Amino acid sequence: MLQEMDCSPIESLARLAQLAEEDAQAAETPSERIPHMNLAKDCYKELAQYVAPKRKAIEHSGSIGMSHEDALNELK
Numbered sequence: 591m592l593q594e595m596d597c598s599p600i601e602s603l604a605r606l607a608q609l610a611e612e613d614a615q616a617a618e619t620p621s622e623r624i625p626h627m628n629l630a631k632d633c634y635k636e637l638a639q640y641v642a643p644k645r646k647a648i649e650h651s652g653s654i655g656m657s658h659e660d661a662l663n664e665l666k
Contacts, residue, residue, distance in 0.1 A: 600640065607633030 592599065607630045614626035656664075 600637065603633050603637055607637065 610626045610630040610633065614623045614630060617623040617626060
């Protein structure tokens with residue numbers, strides 16, 4: 591359906607973010623600027639996951655054989 595409408599959600603979201611940012615820069619007061627910046631932030635935050643996916647925590651199991659303090663002392 592989106593293809594039939596020639597609509598690219600990611601492209602539209604990027605365009606919306608840029609327009610919101612431009613509106614924020616043109617705003618005269620912080621109270622006018624904040625809603626536009628929040629919209630731009632939300633759009634960019636959504637788009638960022640397609641460029642730089644969130645990293646997952648890595649769990650380590652087992653023993654490393656020495657404490658952090660011992661390892662630091664060894665480096666000295």
